[in-house]
Amino acid sequence: MRAEPTWHRPTSIHPTASVGADVRIGRGARVGAHAVVAPGVRIGPEALVAPSAVVEWDVPALAVVHGSPARVRSYRHDRYVDPASPLCERHGVGVALGGAATPGWVRRLAQVGQARGTLTHAHVGAGLPFTVRRVMVVRDVPAGGHRGDHGHRTLHELLICVAGSCDVLLDDGLGCRVVVHLADPSVTAYVAPAVWTAQFNHSPDAVLVILASAPYDPGDYIDDYDAFVAFARTTTSS
Structure with missing residues (x-):
């Protein structure tokens, strides 16, 4: 799957x-030719509204929306990851759980x-990267x-697609932004604190x-992307 390029441009x-009345458009977002945005809609930072899209609902940060009505088709990212390949220098692929994982x-x-x-x-506590205190199932x-x-801020999560498939956005707020495809229960996405994530x-x-x-x-959730980026930078510098 072809990766969406990363744009470093002002809001466009x-x-x-x-664009209807009272529409809020976040930093770095782009609205394409002949797109229609309904009144009161919020378009998140760095989101991309494709040409001719008809946007009736809020668009999350980094999302790429197409169609009429517009739906999330992807998220802006630098690489679409084969789980067997390195992600980037800061976030390499961990070894099999149960060993000394990087x-x-x-x-x-x-x-x-x-x-x-x-x-x-x-093995919980012996192979997983944290002790499990809560389990959620999304279907x-x-x-x-x-x-x-x-x-x-502090929560760790491990995402396991036990049936079917989905894509997971992982963004450290510092310039590393990837999408990981989950389609095998033995391949998981680890979401550490100070990592922005979306599943689609x-x-x-x-x-x-x-x-x-x-x-x-x-209180542990950060739902605003700009606030998250500020938090990630503070966490890294401290």
């Missing part, structure tokens, strides 16, 4: 686009194939739907299991 609205956004669970079926497994995401669109492009049968390091705490 094509002169043929029609910090990485893609981690592999141990897997045993047998004639009677395939077993994928990990029945409609076509064009998306989940996440936030970062965390779910297949109709997708079932995504999310393991989390702590109970639900609304």
